[in-house]
Every structure is written in C-alpha cells, then in structure tokens.
Amino acid sequence: xxxxxxxxTYFLAGASIGALVALLFAPKSGRELRGxxxxxxxxxxxxxSENAKALGTKASDLYATGREKATDLYSxxxxxxxxxxxxxxxxxxxxRNRMAAAIEAGKQAYQEKKSEALALDGGxxxxxxxxx
Numbered sequence: 456x457x458x459x460x461x462x463x464t465y466f467l468a469g470a471s472i473g474a475l476v477a478l479l480f481a482p483k484s485g486r487e488l489r490g491x492x493x494x495x496x497x498x499x500x501x502x503x504s505e506n507a508k509a510l511g512t513k514a515s516d517l518y519a520t521g522r523e524k525a526t527d528l529y530s531x532x533x534x535x536x537x538x539x540x541x542x543x544x545x546x547x548x549x550x551r552n553r554m555a556a557a558i559e560a561g562k563q564a565y566q567e568k569k570s571e572a573l574a575l576d577g578g579x580x581x582x583x584x585x586x587x
Contacts, residue, residue, distance in 0.1 A: 471499050
C-alpha cells in the first residue's frame with residue numbers, strides 16, 4: 456500500500472510542476488497567470504484531499520476486515536485448543552483408571568501368590584515334621 460501512495464505522490468508532484476511550467480510559459484498577463492496558478496493549486500489540494508479521504512476509508516476498512524479475521528481465527532483456535540484439552544483430560548482419566556486397575560490386579564495377584572507360597576512352605580514343614 457505504501458508503494459501506491461508513493462506513486463500517487465510522485466504523480467501529483469509531477470502534475471503540479473507540469474501545470475506550473477505550462478502556466479509560466481503561457482502568454483498571459485500577470486493577474487491572469489496568478490489566477491490560473493491559484494486555480495491549479497486549489498484543484499490539486501482538492502484532488503489530494505479527496506484521495507487522502509478515500510485512502511483513509513480504505514485503510515479503515517482493511518483494518519476492520521483484518522481485525523475481524525484475526526478475531527475469528529483466535530476464536531477458532533481457542534475452541535480447538537479447548538477441545539483438545541478436554542480430549543486429553545478424558546484420555547488421562549481413562550489411563551489413570553486403567554493404571555489403578557492394573558495396580559489393583561497386581562496387588563491381588565501378589566497376595567494370591569504369597570498365600571500359595573505360604574501354603575506350600577507350611578505344607579512342606581508339616582510333612583517333614585510328621586516324617587520325623
């Protein structure tokens with residue numbers, strides 16, 4: 456956008472200089488020449504003012520559009536992140552439950568094996584005591 460404004464500025468400067476040179480070389484009286492210069496200056500100021508307003512309006516529109524898109528992207532990203540967070544929490548809870556069940560099963564298996572080992576040791580001791 457800066458490139459376009461530079462082009463417009465150069466165009467306006469060139470047009471103003473060209474109009475001034477044309478007026479200076481025109482065969483007119485001093486009063487008539489000054490009037491023409493004044494008119495050309497006013498037209499240039501009006502033209503520049505109109506273009507500046509149009510450029511300001513366009514910049515405001517672009518800013519509003521960009522802000523709206525950024526807000527939409529932010530909202531969408533926030534919703535996706537929230538969804539991923541909830542999904543992660545669900546997976547974490549599920550894994551926690553599985554882990555607790557596995558630990559409990561391990562404890563139960565340990566207790567069963569311990570009981571079996573004690574029963575075997577106790578049975579061997581009784582048989583050996585009975586044989587003596």
